Amino acid sequence: MIQVRDGLVEVRAPFNIQQKEIDSFISQKENWIKKKLLLQKSKKKIMKKKFENEEIFQFLGKDLKLKIIISNTKKSYISDESIYLALKNNKENCEEKIKKKLEILFREMAKEIFQSKTLNEAKNIKVTPKKIIIRSYKRRWGSCSHKKNISYNWKLIMAPEKIIDYVVIHELCHLIHFNHSRDFWKSVDNIMPDYKSSKEWLKLNQHLLDW
Template identity: 35%
Template sequence: MAVNTPEYHDGHGFIAEIVRTSRRKTADIRVEEGAVSVVVPTDTPLEKIDQLLKAKRTWIRDKIALHQSLQPASDKAFVSGEAFSYLGRNYRLKIETGHFAPVKLVQGRLRVQVPEDGNKPHVIRNALVRWYKRQAEQKLAEKVNRYASAVGVKPAGVRIKTFKSRWGSCTIDGVLEFNWKILMAPNRMVDYVVIHELCHLIHHDHSAAFWREVERVMPDYEACKAWLRQHAHGLEL
């Protein structure tokens, strides 16, 4: 499979992520969690993508509005100077005006560049969600590789998901799935979630034997478990 680096297109009210791949012969527009992505064959010209987005603009905006209406009320304003947690440390958001550029952590700031008409809370939030998900793909894969040998297992893969009320899961075929929001927690809490799911490859329940396995690898797991239970409500965008 050949998948290129994503491009971004100003949809006037939303930012569409363009993903080019050799696996597709037709274009596909997706609106997931209020974020718009267009998956297209590798050689699709920008003019055709623009026409497709214009034709679907009403449908896209309706989908975005539906997601916003279903989102729990956020205490975030998504404005410059606001703090967002990453691995337990707070970083200030810096919003700049120009052609869209995705969030980057630069000199202790979470920088994002958006068109003048794109400086809206849902656009900034979607840019941050995309950033957290990309960090999660990298960080959680690294942690799974690091701890798998300590647990003594070989997972079939790692996926990043959005869960409403859990931090991770282990599928029947051995794939570990993690909630990207865990990256807002301190690093040790992320370690606990990874070890927890790795141990499910040995014990598929929460029996005494399962918790003994978790404790063997992470003796302080109970403190991490308690921290997450107490602070889960704050790990939101």
């Protein structure tokens, strides 16, 4: 098995296989590996954010313009078209501070929106999650623990609402089936018959949901 991720190439092989065979397998796959590495690199480039005034950021799947406000009293908020980010003074008007403040704002919004979606959907499905937690994951969107706590990656707030709904339903269905069995997917399908397109979207677009 061969995998290219974050610029690393990983090959997994059974113990009894000879290095020679592994090497020849890799050289057969050379073009494919190169293509993958290039693709991942270009995706990263598109993603590189500057964190400056007027820059576009994704929020609930929409392109919103970042508007920096310098004010001691005003609070940050998000409208239909813009993200108003309040900084106390001009000294805070730098990449590092803006990135930090924007993450705080996105986490707050994620908490509010994911919480209400989860509670609403939980009523429909007739399950009761214990706690809803917002956190930062490298490569996952949500998780459900044995203690019935549901966690979400705050970065999911950048995705379209339909995609968020899918993740919410997915995690809630784990309160019925604590696995990815056929029955689990049947439950998801019952609630969201076109869930497959959202699942696929997440696979193909995860690079859009990161900074």
